[in-house]
Amino acid sequence: xxxxxxxxxxxxxxxxxxxxxxxxxxxxxxxxxxxxxxxxxxxxxxxxxxxxxxxxxxxxxxxxxxxxxxxxxxxxxxxxxxxxxxxxxxxxxxxxxxxxxxxxxxxxxxxxxxxxxxxxxxxxxxxxxxxxxxxxxxxxxxxxxxxxxxxxxxxxxxxxxxxxxxxxxxxxxxxxxxxxxxxxxxxxxxxxxxxxxxxxxxxxxxxxxxxxxxxxxxxxxxxxxxxxxxxxxxxxxxxxxxxxxxxxxxxxxxxxxxxxxxx
Numbered sequence: 001x002x003x004x005x006x007x008x009x010x011x012x013x014x015x016x017x018x019x020x021x022x023x024x025x026x027x028x029x030x031x032x033x034x035x036x037x038x039x040x041x042x043x044x045x046x047x048x049x050x051x052x053x054x055x056x057x058x059x060x061x062x063x064x065x066x067x068x069x070x071x072x073x074x075x076x077x078x079x080x081x082x083x084x085x086x087x088x089x090x091x092x093x094x095x096x097x098x099x100x101x102x103x104x105x106x107x108x109x110x111x112x113x114x115x116x117x118x119x120x121x122x123x124x125x126x127x128x129x130x131x132x133x134x135x136x137x138x139x140x141x142x143x144x145x146x147x148x149x150x151x152x153x154x155x156x157x158x159x160x161x162x163x164x165x166x167x168x169x170x171x172x173x174x175x176x177x178x179x180x181x182x183x184x185x186x187x188x189x190x191x192x193x194x195x196x197x198x199x200x201x202x203x204x205x206x207x208x209x210x211x212x213x214x215x216x217x218x219x220x221x222x223x224x225x226x227x228x229x230x231x232x233x234x235x236x237x238x239x240x241x242x243x244x245x246x247x248x249x250x251x252x253x254x255x256x257x258x259x260x261x262x263x
Contacts, residue, residue: 005067018068019096025063026089032060037085047082056085144171144220146213149230150182156199156232162186169213171220171227176209182233193235201234 009015026033036059038044040052048056050073057069064072075095076083084091145168152163163186169178179193197205197216207216214220221227 005071008067009071016096018064019092021063022072023089023092023096026092029060030088033057033085033088036060041085046086047078047084050077050081050083053083053085143223144214145169145223145226146171146218146220147226147228148178148213149228150178151199151230151232152186153196153199153201153232153234168226171214171218172212174210174212175207175216178207178213178231179209179233188235190235190237192237193233195231195233197231199232201232207231 008018033056036056037048037052040048040056053076054069054073062069072092073083076088076091078084147166147168149166150164152161155161155163158164165185167181167185175195178195182188182195183193194201195207196202197207218229219227
């Protein structure tokens with residue numbers, strides 16, 4: 001079947017409209033059809049070959065194009081490539097019903113496959129969720145959590161200060177992640193923020209940003225009962241926009257000339 005015929009055949013409303021037109025035409029012209037084909041029916045068995053069928057209908061002025069006539073011939077032919085020219089309207093009607101049943105079956109099969117595909121997808125989703133839960137159970141033995149009391153050194157003893165807060169983190173969290181968290185939580189714009197193990201900010205107790213909390217000596221616990229620890233932070237602000245600090249001259253007090261006496 002060529003591309004034109006395939007396109008026409010796949011357009012169900014248009015194709016069915018064509019079959020309806022053929023049913024009406026054969027009903028109105030069955031007598032002329034019988035008379036025309038009986039001349040080439042040597043065996044008098046009510047059948048003609050495909051070529052004689054197409055030529056005979058063209059002689060009778062069948063209202064269809066060449067590719068439509070060819071499709072109609074293929075639709076009505078028997079296993080031995082013959083066509084019965086008797087009751088053609090009934091044959092086309094039965095063919096139309098047969099196509100409708102096949103189409104409905106095809107749609108049902110496609111719907112079944114879609115439903116089955118959806119069911120398989122749902123099963124896979126459930127399986128993935130089950131695997132995810134299983135992995136979480138397995139990883140729960142590996143993950144360790146720390147409840148950190150984060151304190152801003154100048155306000156460590158303040159009862160309530162926005163710079164002091166608590167947060168639960170994985171022991172595998174990097175110190176630079178904690179630094180970003182502090183900057184976002186407190187609203188600090190300075191990049192010179194450092195975290196320490198104690199409130200005395202010395203180099204010995206400074207936490208390296210690239211190290212994890214665990215590498216810095218913080219041991220975690222279970223998610224339900226995280227280990228508790230405290231860290232302290234401080235930061236410095238660059239004074240690049242301060243005109244007083246940026247000036248490069250010395251302030252000098254001039255002697256009071258009025259206070260000088262000549263003796």
